[in-house]
Amino acid sequence: MEERDTYLKSERSQPWREDLRKLISNKERTNMVRVKMNEVDAQVRIKSYVEVNSGLSMEQAQLEASRCIDCPNPTCISGCPVEINIPKFVKRIEQGEFLEAAKVLKETSTLPAVCGRVCPQEKQCEANCFYTLKLKKEPVAIGFLERFAADYEQASGEISIPEIKEKNGVKVGCIGSGPAGLTFAGEMAKSGYEVTVFEALHEIGGVLKYGIPEFRLPNRVVDVEIDALKRMGVQFETNFIVGKTATIEDLKEEGFQAFFAGSGAGLPRFMGIPGENYLGILSSNEYLTRINLMHAAELDSDTPVLSGKNVMVIGGGNTAMDSVRTAKRLGATRAMIVYRRSMDEMPARIEEIEHAKEEGIEFMTLANPIEYFADEKGRVKSVKIQKMELGEPDASGRRRPIPMEGSEEIIEAETVVVSVGVSPNPIVPDSLPDLETTKWGTIVVNPDSLQSSIPEMFAGGDIVRGGATVILAMGDGRRAAQAMHKYLTNKNA
Amino acid sequence: MYEILSKEFFSENVVKLVIHAPRIAKARRAGHFVILKIGEKGERFPLTIAGADRENGTITLVVQKVGVSSRKLVALEVGECITDLVGPLGQATHIEHKGTILACGGGVGVAPLLPIVEAYKKAGNRVITVIAARSKDLIILEDQIKEFSDELIVMTDDGSHGQKGLVTEGMEAAIAREKIDEAIIIGPAVMMKFAAMCTKKHNIPTMVSLNTIMVDGTGMCGACRITVAGKTKFVCVDGPEFDAHQVDFDEMLLRLNGYKEIEKAAESTYLNLNTDSCQIPS
Ligand SMILES: Cc1cc2nc3c(=O)[nH]c(=O)nc-3n(C[C@H](O)[C@H](O)[C@H](O)COP(=O)(O)OP(=O)(O)OC[C@H]3O[C@@H](n4cnc5c(N)ncnc54)[C@H](O)[C@@H]3O)c2cc1C
Ligand SMILES: Cc1cc2nc3c(=O)[nH]c(=O)nc-3n(C[C@H](O)[C@H](O)[C@H](O)COP(=O)(O)OP(=O)(O)OC[C@H]3O[C@@H](n4cnc5c(N)ncnc54)[C@H](O)[C@@H]3O)c2cc1C
Ligand code: SF4
Ligand code: FES
8 A cells, every 4th residue: 555655656756747737727727627528419329329429539638637636645546446547647648648648547457448438437536536525526537538548549559568478388268258357368468378268159358248338338449459468369269168168177187277267247137027038028138139249230130139119128227228228229219217216326327327318218216017918929018017115225225115005007018128137157156066156156256366265266357246347357357367377476386 | 160071961951960069079968059150140049969979079960941040050061160159058968777768859859859869778778769740751860769769659740651640649659558757858849848748647757858049048148038837947057958847838939939020031031032042141
């Protein structure tokens, strides 16, 4: 901790930072208003999969960066799960050194172009910004700036490939190619290891590809980073399910010395209410996979998707928001969110909720489905909804929703997307009887080293945390790589 | 990658393919299946592994042309490759010595039945197999099934081969003659429904191998879900085999037809564009 403080202080006292601070007075800086993200108009964007946010211009980015007063005690950093040196990259943007800004991001984050788009900044860095905490003003747009610097680097074609230590000939395996796995792979490749990433699906990227839609995170943004990993020598094997296509034992025989499980929380939960298996009722994973991974909305794709005029999405998280906005884009006239708590408790990113409202999504809060009804062909046609009220806070600190008797109403819907959470993927734990797991099926790890009960098996991301976030998964990938490097160095010494 | 090494037509619509897939050949056991995808924009669809050769690193698939994806697969020639192939998936059949087994296969369901019949026989069971189809040219793998069966009953709807009648009639005949310890049924959903009713009547523990619609095949989407004993199960990870007497077949039949209209339209478009079934699909 102290070491880090000293480092941050010495960085802050570099002449270029000192000069920059003197350029504009703090009074002037704090009187500027926060930049607005450039967006595609709601009526236009719901007719395509175009990315909603189009990014900041150079001028906008530099102006916004100059709002940051380069605090002596930068509280924003403590809000970032991977402790990006936020003032440093922001000041590099103010200075116009955009590639340098991107380098600062890459010191601690492997996928800044992704995080800049999907991190819940309003709960992390921006929640801890001096503007939010002390001035009660809108925070510096850290997320937009992060995305700006990362996009600038991607567009420049000068993606910095980190320096790679001499190859040490040690083979390690990475299970899953989500943000946790990709980060782990990059870190290990940097340290000279021969890394193979095994991915069950036919595409690399995990949730970044099959879950989060194109209008929020274009595939090309992820592909640039995957290409960089390939150039660093990381091998990718798609259509390979560790535990099925080959076991950990098989892979050990092939010379793999250690593994990182970043296999995610991919299993959809259902609610177990009457009629839930009718046609037209599907998990958000199925809905989004058909569209994002299988391209079902494109004419030349063989994969079909059920659409409907009235689409109801159950849940209030990012996955629910992504599903309901996808439904709108597939032509639904009525695309509805049904969420059992109130607007304030909704776990989705604020920006997504705002965008959804602009796109004409209806929100039914304090409401819960209790039964489905179907037509003679078994296709869902309506949903019985029960109203809820908020009672005492529960274990999560949120007020518990309580059903209101006699408040039932019937709402028409030909497509229902169930988005009420996910469970850990059981394939890796099932294939390793000695692996310690929790009663929820997550892998138990040492919180510092992310080492599991099997010494050569490390784990991180959603398979350890349950459904969490991209940035936490990335942070885990990085820490696991450091710990595994230490472990293997000691073991092979 | 996954090269087609040989291709044999059992009938106009049923084809056997041998495919290079050494890892799957090594890992698979009876009851496992694979998911395939043909072309960049192809759909993911499941097929049972009908056999495997570890030494040569190959697996055998038997596929019936029913729609776009199965037609695209059948249109591939020896030497061409399957774009994506993943497996082995599902739980393997639990094979042990039980006594007398009644194995029943309908239509292309005979293909997935073959490795199970073989495994039961090798585990020392007496195996009576009933295979059934609409007519003679739709009966597949008869010789291979015979090799591992103590007795083989062939049924056709029109009597063009074996005995005339439904699969259940062949089953009843066997059950009437001797004590059956366990039954396994694989075929079209309707056939499994009625065959399961038959064994239930006689109190014979029975397994079915279900062929629901699937997407990923790894438990991630829930497209394959069915109700077994009142609980929702995912066929791709919990199955594909289940206790036949606990499966809600009516629900499964409804779910199987979920995409029928879209699939039929896609198939006619495909057929219009590919009049010669040997043409390589785009
Ligand atoms: C629709 C949706 C929207 C989201 N939106 C946001 C957001 O806006 N912001 C945010 O921070 N977070 C968001 N999340 C959550 C975030 O995406 C996850 O927390 C994150 O992706 C977890 O990363 P991971 O690497 O642990 O796993 P995943 O991304 O789930 O990747 C795991 C990978 O492992 C593969 N795999 C599993 N088992 C095996 C095996 N045995 N062998 C080989 N491969 C295997 C899987 O196929 C998958 O590709 C969202 C999630 C969803 C579903
Ligand atoms: C575990 C498992 C193992 C299977 N093993 C085999 C096998 O060894 N050989 C084989 O030929 N087929 C097998 N099937 C069925 C096969 O997956 C389907 O026939 C195939 O997906 C159809 O794809 P298509 O695009 O050609 O037809 P589609 O256009 O998708 O469908 C054509 C018609 O078939 C129906 N249909 C769609 N999917 C299925 C399905 N899964 N089962 C039954 N009917 C369906 C549709 O309602 C439609 O009427 C298996 C299915 C499962 C789940
Ligand atoms: S990674 Fe996320 S939390 Fe950290 S600075 Fe960037 S947007 Fe903020
Ligand atoms: S096919 Fe997706 S869960 Fe079974």
